[in-house]
Amino acid sequence: xxxxxxxxxxxxxxxxxxxxxxxxxxxxxxxxxxxxxxxxxxxxxxxxxxxxxxxxxxxxxxxxxxxxxxxxxxxxxxxxxxxxxxxxxxxxxxxxxxxxxxxxxxxxxxxxxxxxxxxxxxxxxxxxxxxxxxxxxxxxxxxxxxxxxxxxxxxxxxxxxxxxxxxxxxxxxxxxxxxxxxxxxxxxxxxxxxxxxxxxxxxxxxxxxxxxxxxxxxxxxxxxxxxxxxxxxxxx
Numbered sequence: 001x002x003x004x005x006x007x008x009x010x011x012x013x014x015x016x017x018x019x020x021x022x023x024x025x026x027x028x029x030x031x032x033x034x035x036x037x038x039x040x041x042x043x044x045x046x047x048x049x050x051x052x053x054x055x056x057x058x059x060x061x062x063x064x065x066x067x068x069x070x071x072x073x074x075x076x077x078x079x080x081x082x083x084x085x086x087x088x089x090x091x092x093x094x095x096x097x098x099x100x101x102x103x104x105x106x107x108x109x110x111x112x113x114x115x116x117x118x119x120x121x122x123x124x125x126x127x128x129x130x131x132x133x134x135x136x137x138x139x140x141x142x143x144x145x146x147x148x149x150x151x152x153x154x155x156x157x158x159x160x161x162x163x164x165x166x167x168x169x170x171x172x173x174x175x176x177x178x179x180x181x182x183x184x185x186x187x188x189x190x191x192x193x194x195x196x197x198x199x200x201x202x203x204x205x206x207x208x209x210x211x212x213x214x215x216x217x218x219x220x221x222x223x224x225x226x227x228x229x230x231x232x233x234x235x236x
Contacts, residue, residue: 013073049113049149052152053122072118073118075120133209134205
């Protein structure tokens with residue numbers, strides 16, 4: 001399970017981690033909870049790909065990892081990498097993200113993509129409403145620099161209105177994971193790097209927001225209407 005060197009010398013986690021940890025995620029998705037999976041055929045089976053998912057609850061990562069049709073390295077906040085949970089995450093090949101910048105995580109994710117692997121990212125950054133009204137640019141940076149196709153992923157049911165962001169869903173709760181159509185983002189000739197990053201980020205955010213809204217409408221599984229993190233920060 002030790003890291004290996006990528007094509008450009010990056011230290012990237014071994015593909016063996018996601019290979020076995022998918023079974024853990026699959027058990028959680030299919031046995032502990034009742035997860036409906038839609039559009040898995042949209043995920044490219046080969047080549048670099050970034051899965052960009054909305055984020056409402058603590059189990060979003062394991063669920064996406066378990067139902068994705070190929071091994072996946074997910075960017076996870078570094079605060080989770082402590083104790084037994086941290087050991088499991090590292091052994092599973094997941095990537096810790098430093099909230100102060102995340103450059104090391106992006107470099108590691110880029111190494112995975114240059115190895116023709118798959119990376120999972122939550123562009124919203126924090127667990128909240130999951131409506132993708134905002135997105136951090138790391139996902140666009142990875143897609144542009146890793147020449148990876150992007151697949152938006154809608155995750156519903158992992159948190160309901162009134163539940164904390166760290167709340168574990170009840171046994172056999174209905175969850176939904178829907179993989180959208182893949183697309184590529186590129187830097188057009190004559191466009192600055194900064195503008196290309198902004199354009200790519202907005203395209204990814206819009207695709208994710210549209211997919212989430214459509215999935216809510218078609219499945220009847222609602223997003224939470226509250227954002228505990230935002231409301232706590234706003235409190236006097």
